[in-house]
Amino acid sequence: MALKIPIPGRKKESAPEPGDGAANGNGASPNGTNGDGPTRAEKVAKAKQATVHHGTAAAKNTTDWLDERVNGTGIYTAMLSRKVPKGTNWFYTLGSSVMFIFSMQAITGVFLAMYYTPSATEAYSSISHITNEVFLGEFVRGLHKWGASLMIILIFLHMARTFFFGAYKYPRELNWVIGVVLIVLTMVMGLTGYLLPFDQRSFWATIVANNITASGPVLGPYLADFLRAGPDFSATTLSRFYALHMLVVPGLIGGLIAAHLFLVVKLGTTAPPWVKAPRPKGSRPSELVPAGVPMVDATEMNLNGHSGNGHVEVSENGASLPTAETDGAAEGPPSEGEAS
Amino acid sequence: MKARDKEEYLSEYEILKKKGKSFFPYAIVKDSVMFVLVAAVLILMSIVMGAEQGPKADPTTTTYVPRPEWYFFFLFELLKVIKPPALVPLATIGIPTICMILLILLPFYDRNPERIPWKRPVASISGILVIVAMGYLTYMGASAGSPNEIELETAPEFEQGKQVVAQAGCLACHNIGENGAEGGLGPDLTEIGAMLPREAIKRSVAIGPGIMPSYRGLGEKKLNEVADYLASLD
Numbered sequence: 253m254a255l256k257i258p259i260p261g262r263k264k265e266s267a268p269e270p271g272d273g274a275a276n277g278n279g280a281s282p283n284g285t286n287g288d289g290p291t292r293a294e295k296v297a298k299a300k301q302a303t304v305h306h307g308t309a310a311a312k313n314t315t316d317w318l319d320e321r322v323n324g325t326g327i328y329t330a331m332l333s334r335k336v337p338k339g340t341n342w343f344y345t346l347g348s349s350v351m352f353i354f355s356m357q358a359i360t361g362v363f364l365a366m367y368y369t370p371s372a373t374e375a376y377s378s379i380s381h382i383t384n385e386v387f388l389g390e391f392v393r394g395l396h397k398w399g400a401s402l403m404i405i406l407i408f409l410h411m412a413r414t415f416f417f418g419a420y421k422y423p424r425e426l427n428w429v430i431g432v433v434l435i436v437l438t439m440v441m442g443l444t445g446y447l448l449p450f451d452q453r454s455f456w457a458t459i460v461a462n463n464i465t466a467s468g469p470v471l472g473p474y475l476a477d478f479l480r481a482g483p484d485f486s487a488t489t490l491s492r493f494y495a496l497h498m499l500v501v502p503g504l505i506g507g508l509i510a511a512h513l514f515l516v517v518k519l520g521t522t523a524p525p526w527v528k529a530p531r532p533k534g535s536r537p538s539e540l541v542p543a544g545v546p547m548v549d550a551t552e553m554n555l556n557g558h559s560g561n562g563h564v565e566v567s568e569n570g571a572s573l574p575t576a577e578t579d580g581a582a583e584g585p586p587s588e589g590e591a592s
Numbered sequence: 593m594k595a596r597d598k599e600e601y602l603s604e605y606e607i608l609k610k611k612g613k614s615f616f617p618y619a620i621v622k623d624s625v626m627f628v629l630v631a632a633v634l635i636l637m638s639i640v641m642g643a644e645q646g647p648k649a650d651p652t653t654t655t656y657v658p659r660p661e662w663y664f665f666f667l668f669e670l671l672k673v674i675k676p677p678a679l680v681p682l683a684t685i686g687i688p689t690i691c692m693i694l695l696i697l698l699p700f701y702d703r704n705p706e707r708i709p710w711k712r713p714v715a716s717i718s719g720i721l722v723i724v725a726m727g728y729l730t731y732m733g734a735s736a737g738s739p740n741e742i743e744l745e746t747a748p749e750f751e752q753g754k755q756v757v758a759q760a761g762c763l764a765c766h767n768i769g770e771n772g773a774e775g776g777l778g779p780d781l782t783e784i785g786a787m788l789p790r791e792a793i794k795r796s797v798a799i800g801p802g803i804m805p806s807y808r809g810l811g812e813k814k815l816n817e818v819a820d821y822l823a824s825l826d
Contacts, residue, residue: 331615332614332615332616332620333614333615333616334614334615335609335610335612335613335614335615336609336612336613336614336615336618336619337605337608337609337611337612338608338609338611338612339608340612340613340619342622342626344619344622345622345623345625345626346626348623348626348627349623349626349627349630352623352626352627352630352631353630353634356631356634376645376648376649379645380645383643383645390642390643391638391639393643394637394638394639394641394642394643395634395635395638396643397638397643398634398637398638398641399634400661401637401661401662401663402630402633402634402637404663406630412719412723415698415715415719416709416716416719417707417709418706418707418708418709418712418715419707420698420699420702421593421601421699421702421705421707422593422597422598422601422699422705423598423602424699425699425700428698428699429696429699432692432695432696433696436692439663439664442661442663442664443664446660446661449645449646450648450649451645451646451647451648451649452646452647452648452649452650453646453658453659454646454649455649455650455651456649456658457658457659457660457661458658459658460658460660461660461664464671464685465685467685468685468689469685469686469689472685485651520605520609522605523605523608523609523612525707525708525709526708527608528604529604529607529608529611
């Protein structure tokens with residue numbers, strides 16, 4: 253299906269093209285494939301009425317067109333107009349900094365790959381070529397080399413923040429696990445990338461790293477053989493490290509970053525642990541009381557062995573409050589269909 | 593974590609989130625400031641330190657002592673701390689693996705609902721200790737200097753022997769002046785000339801007493817140069 257972005261002005265007068273009906277969302281489209289057809293049609297009709305000048309109309313139409321297909325507004329609402337809790341501070345920029353530097357590594361890596369030759373005979377000279385002859389070659393290589401160190405520093409700082417803020421606790425345990433795997437993969441990137449310049453330092457460090465791997469329990473020798481592409485270091489070893497360094501591991505990192513971010517958006521970022529919600533003593537927030545669940549007063553809670561510090565808002569029988577389900581609904585206007 | 597704690601956390605969090613600000617633009621602005629800062633540091637590092645290229649890889653030099661990237665120093669130092677050869681696999685693979693598993697499973701054995709760092713002292717102190725240990729090991733690795741370089745001043749006639757010693761990888765186990773493995777597997781060689789006569793040194797290098805490997809493969813000429821140099825250290 254050809255992508256057609258409706259052009260305002262023309263679209264208003266001209267009859268919809270054959271195959272374009274659904275795309276413009278003009279009234280009830282014959283193919284009722286859109287689950288939420290009626291609302292969409294209404295929305296589009298409204299948008300048309302509201303056409304004040306062409307700029308807004310164009311934006312509106314494009315948004316509608318995209319919304320029908322990818323639910324752009326839903327994604328926007330979930331990703332960008334979500335709320336970050338009270339007390340969010342500069343420590344919370346560490347994670348996105350790691351992602352930023354990973355993108356830097358990806359970009360500089362692509363440019364290095366344009367000039368690099370992953371063969372045992374030519375690797376060294378291609379690096380010399382990049383360093384000495386290519387325009388800004390040494391600068392880009394420097395960015396990539398030091399970017400690796402910076403990424404390690406930032407990722408450990410990010411982990412330290414998560415650890416000391418207790419942010420790995422319920423309900424974010426899985427995101428911690430993904431994060432630890434990401435740290436390991438980042439170290440693997442450092443290890444595989446270290447060989448690629450193919451100078452003495454990188455060559456012998458890789459030999460040692462491989463011998464260390466081989467001394468590992470059970471899988472060690474097999475893993476080392478796999479990395480070396482055989483029992484000994486050979487020309488294939490370099491291309492194997494190259495493939496791991498620029499295809500396998502970055503792919504895994506990219507995928508896991510997506511999962512990491514998905515969970516961050518879904519569960520929300522934590523507030524610093526010392527920031528507490530101010531609440532009148534002994535009360536429980538009315539918006540959290542589900543219909544039909546009786547209020548539990550402080551004395552009752554004390555009988556259950558809990559100090560009546562005014563923070564308790566759990567019904568006796570442990571009926572769950574609706575907070576767990578309010579994830580999407582609480583953020584932004586409840587537009588049709590949240591991104592899910 | 594009990595169901596009660598979970599619900600309490602979730603409702604508390606919901607309130608804090610309602611009181612919070614929108615991710616766009618408030619958090620985005622902070623993130624962007626940080627991005628600019630990170631990019632500036634990175635560009636500065638690249639310009640100031642560049643990306644130097646060492647000598648080309650040569651699989652025939654069997655004596656080059658490798659050094660990893662700095663963020664692997666703590667693993668390398670761990671290797672040095674644990675000396676008995678039988679335990680070396682434990683240091684290299686065993687301990688990092690155990691640490692990794694402990695790290696991954698952290699949320700599953702730390703079930704304390706408390707999040708404030710000073711109210712969960714065991715977790716916080718363990719975390720600080722791990723950071724201190726890793727920092728110390730990294731510092732040790734960084735301050736060891738290049739294992740292929742001896743900074744100790746020497747008379748010009750012994751310069752040749754000094755180069756051989758440096759390149760042969762003696763510093764992986766021995767210490768000479770400011771360089772090498774301080775407290776490593778082998779004895780300190782800084783004043784070896786005062787302790788052993790030249791011939792004894794030469795014999796030791798050739799035979800390799802105890803756990804030391806034999807360096808007879810260096811050849812008679814180089815062995816003599818090494819012996820001359822080491823005997824001059826006093």
